[in-house]
Amino acid sequence: MSPASAAPAENPAPQSPFQRLDVLLEGLEPGAEVIDLGVGEPRHPMPDFLMPALIEAQAGFSKYPPIKGTKAFREAAAAWLARRYPPLAELPRDELGILPLSGTREGLFYVVFSAMARRRDIEQAAILLPNPFYHTYASAAGASGAEPVFLAAGPETGFLPDLGAIGADTLARTVAFFLCSPSNPQGAVADASYLEQAIELARRHDFLLIADECYSEIYTRSPPPGALEIAARMGAGLGNVISMQSLSKRSNLPGLRAGFCAGDPVFIGDFATFRGTVAPQMPLPVQHASVAVLADEAHVEANRALYAKKFDAADRILDGKLGYYRPEGGFFLWLDVAAHGGGERAVKTLWKGCGVKLLPGRFLARDNADGTNPGADYVRAAMVQDLAITETALLRIVETLK
Ligand SMILES: Cc1ncc(COP(=O)(O)O)c(C=O)c1O
Structure with a gap:
């Protein structure tokens, strides 16, 4: 080699x-x-209204941004989620946690530390990830001290991990599961029943399902289902599930470094506290421009x-x-x-x-x-x-x- x-x-x-x-x-x-x-x-091309929106809010560069984001940002993200995933429109607003991220990549890294903290009772924590995978999952799992457990995601299982093949001993010590849909690199989409099964596992074994849905807006036929809408449909709120969303792919803005995570409000609250000491806040002008970007589907x-x-x-x-x-x-x-x-x-x-x-x-x-x-x-x-x-x-x- x-x-x-x-x-x-x-x-x-x-x-x-x-x-x-x-x-x-x-x-x-x-x-x-x-x-x-x-x-x-x-x-x-980037949306042509991006720069005017950034300039409009340029004074915000003189301030430290709040880690939880502005109310306007959180509301714009919630409104987008409710439009894209109708069952979320039915959910009381306080049952949907939302946090801005400076691109989902940093969120995908930091999130494992909060996922580990909520299961301190587990001695040899495991983090599940597909194989192949987006590289940040493995870096995050490695840095957290958990054992990364790579789940085969080849053609024989439709390029998604076979949820039925995860061993009981592994599930018992799992703190988090990175699920990517649509998946990078294979472009596979987890359907509603797959997501339901993943959420059911997360709840039964009390781990965090991290649905990386960065590519959710680029699809061939129908809009891929989202983990949060399936969780909402299953009832019992959004417990144990978060979704990672990015403006990088949806809106051709990889340099803006704008995304958010949403879902389990208790987890998101704890994650916000943890992020308060370590993670990059999203600059206020970027939050302001993101509101405009999230509001536009054209x-x-x-x-x-x-x-x-x-x-x-x-x-x-x-x-x-x-x-x-x-x-x-x-x-x-x-x-x-x-x-x-x-x-x-x-x-x-x-x-x-x-x-x-x-x-x-x-x-x-x-x-x-x-x-x-x-x-x-x-x-x-x-x-x-x-x-x-x-x-x-x-x-x-x-x-x-x-
Ligand atoms: C699967 C997946 N997740 C997350 C990211 C990170 O995206 P960003 O940090 O630009 O939001 C990427 C970027 O390529 C990706 O492919």
């Missing part, structure tokens, strides 16, 4: 997939003008339409090739390159052959006990460039890997 592909199993803060990608491609010249489909950074619909056009192009260009399927949600392609020597080999071949930069699936997954890696046969392509560039990239991939 090359140093670039060695999974730093013992290190709680391993290199990010992108640092590993830099190492993998170091010293290799791209074979054509570079097209970067490696990082999932949206390149569609730019979100336009954004979704742009992705749909690119997936239509992928349907045409990749049909029957590289295990292509159109993801239910999110903006990634998860392509099977086993026949091309696996993910790292294919990424190097494409970089040297045609300048297209993709991410090897192995960098998004952890080795299994037997040394296999569920991402090894795959590459991830982020469909974030415009239509013409994306088409060029896909044609180059097909041509180079034929």
Whole structure:
């Protein structure tokens, strides 16, 4: 195994997939003008009302922002949730906790410490996460001192963890479960019955279900169900469930660093207290602009339409090739390159052959006990460039890997 592909199993803060990608491609010249489909950074236009809203509230940069957010921010987030997930409109407002986050990434990290604190009775805490996974889950679990338990999320289980396969001894010591839907990297969506089962497990074993729903607004057919709406429908409030929401993907604002978490009001209250001493507050002008962004759906619909056009192009260009399927949600392609020597080999071949930069699936997954890696046969392509560039990239991939 090359140093670039060695999974730093013992290190709680391993290199990010992108640092590993830099190492993998170091010293290799791209074979054509570079097209970067490696990082999932949206390149569609920002909402045009963002800057005016930021400027309107610029005086707020002279103040420390409140960790709990402004009332206007919390109300805008609650109103958006109620529109998107109608059962939440029925819920008394004090049963829905909301906290702003400076991007969901920091929230996904800090949240495990509060999840650990609510189950101090457990000696050998476990945190469940899918494999492959968004890298922050593993860094958070590692830093918290809990044992990360990686749940296989391959094609045989529809790219989501098999909830029925989690052992009773593991469930008994689980403090938190990261569930990503639509999932990064595979684009799988957890349906209502899957979410119901996950919530039921969380309540029975009293752990926190952390539903990472960053990609909830980018989908192919119907809006993916959300964990909070399912919890609300099940009755008994939102206990044991939180949802992570981001403006990065929904609104093409990865640089704004704006998101929020919502759900279990008791947990959110404790999380706010914990965050009060450690976490980055969201600047007041960013909160103000986020209110406007959350209130507008027109730019979100336009954004979704742009992705749909690119997936239509992928349907045409990749049909029957590289295990292509159109993801239910999110903006990634998860392509099977086993026949091309696996993910790292294919990424190097494409970089040297045609300048297209993709991410090897192995960098998004952890080795299994037997040394296999569920991402090894795959590459991830982020469909974030415009239509013409994306088409060029896909044609180059097909041509180079034929
Ligand atoms: C699954 C998932 N969760 C969370 C994030 C973090 O998003 P942000 O911090 O921009 O809100 C990302 C970013 O790529 C992601 O892919």
